[in-house]
Amino acid sequence: MSQDLTFDIAVVGAGPAGLAFVRSLAGAGLSVVLIEGQAETSLRDPAFDGREIALTHRSMRLLKTMGVWDRIPADDISDLRQARVLDGGSSFALTFGAADADRLGVLIPNHLIRRALFEVGEGQAGVELMAGRRVADCRIGPRRPRGRLTLDDGTTIRADLIVAADSRFSFMRDRLGVGAEINRLGRSMMVCRMRHDQAHGHVATEWFDHGQTIALLPVADPEQRMSSVVMTLAAPAIADLMAQSPEAFASSMERRLKGRLTGLELVGARHAYPLATTWSHRFAGEGFALIGDAAVGMHPVTAHGFNLGLRGQETLAKVVRGARGEDTGSGRLLARYQHEHRLTSWPLYQGTNALVRLFTQETPPARLARGAMVRAGQATAPFKAVVKRMLTA
Ligand SMILES: Cc1cc2nc3c(=O)[nH]c(=O)nc-3n(C[C@H](O)[C@H](O)[C@H](O)COP(=O)(O)OP(=O)(O)OC[C@H]3O[C@@H](n4cnc5c(N)ncnc54)[C@H](O)[C@@H]3O)c2cc1C
Incomplete structure (x- = not known):
């Protein structure tokens, strides 16, 4: 009524x-x-x-302060100790924090x-x-x-x-x-949890590869062998990945990760979000x-x-x-x-x-600029301090 x-x-x-x-x-x-x-x-x-x-x-x-924190199971909170930014095929990484230092922040499942x-x-x-x-x-x-x-x-x-x-x-x-x-970006972000052979060491990786962006986020796991895999591609390519069987998907992701993680196994469901x-x-x-x-x-x-x-x-x-x-x-x-x-x-x-914009453009000048930015960022203490403050403020 x-x-x-x-x-x-x-x-x-x-x-x-x-x-x-x-x-x-x-x-x-x-x-x-x-x-x-x-x-x-x-x-x-x-x-x-x-x-x-x-x-x-x-x-x-x-x-x-709101009393929310105490209601989140401690076992589900993952420390974030280091963040690394990688560009294309370069082995050089812009790093924030150290694996053995105080945590930069934490990761907690949204739900x-x-x-x-x-x-x-x-x-x-x-x-x-x-x-x-x-x-x-x-x-x-x-x-x-x-x-x-x-x-x-x-x-x-x-x-x-x-x-x-x-x-x-x-x-x-x-x-x-x-x-x-x-701004509808025409790209989608797929997120899922995957088990793997290597320990994540509480390090998050953001890899702006050419034609794909992949983030690997450390998930709370006693053996540290589970990560959240966040894949950004054009919307149709994400739809293709979502449609694959768990086994075919694990093989696809192993290929896309180019050896960064091996023994991949999908844990639970995949979720896709159109980016805007x-x-x-x-x-x-x-x-x-x-x-x-x-x-x-x-x-x-x-x-x-x-x-x-x-x-x-x-x-x-x-x-x-x-x-x-x-x-x-x-x-x-x-x-x-x-x-x-x-x-x-x-x-x-x-x-x-x-x-x-910079990291998704594939023109030669943009590629040069992003490589230069990653290297200069590592060597520039004020730049790193600003980014770290953004992460930890
Ligand atoms: C893959 C992914 C990863 C992310 N990771 C991070 C992260 O690491 N850190 C971070 O800070 N943020 C992150 N975000 C962003 C974060 O999830 C969002 O900013 C946040 O959820 C927004 O919350 P909200 O309450 O504003 O909106 P929403 O969560 O979208 O909630 C809106 C609510 O409104 C309701 N609603 C809508 N229309 C109506 C209506 N007409 N009548 C009644 N109810 C209605 C909906 O049902 C919904 O419950 C991420 C987002 C994505 C997609």
């Missing part, structure tokens, strides 16, 4: 950004509704989706972070979860409560502040009339804000999307809490969030896109 309900804040999307934002409002005395298209069972116990999230130290601290985020928010005072329902329409009016959502079952929700956390292809963004730069980067023209306006991928959809190669989403929701929650019960949807208030989060995100978004 459809209803007409009123809350202080309505959050659309219970991905990591939406869940974290709701958690960050705990104790603020605000009534919040979280609307999610997926069923509650998929939020409570999300399936493995192939993503291994590289967390920065800042994100780790935040997840600890375990999502599960823990759901658990800490469950039963939070003032929060109502509406799962299995999608937003069908959204309007912002001139008077409070300005926001009006219509769900697919006819329910109407009014709120001072509408927060869109509904992914990089955000339906809410369109409905709110916010434009976005959307997005940048919203605005992150906030009168009565609304965009967070997570709905605000900025990063290329996964520099592993910043989740980390940025976590940071953005923290900034928005700080701004909203600062309103102390006043109009949380005030455009002037939300402009502070927009300003701060755009300043943080813009260099990472542009820097990552420039890196992707």
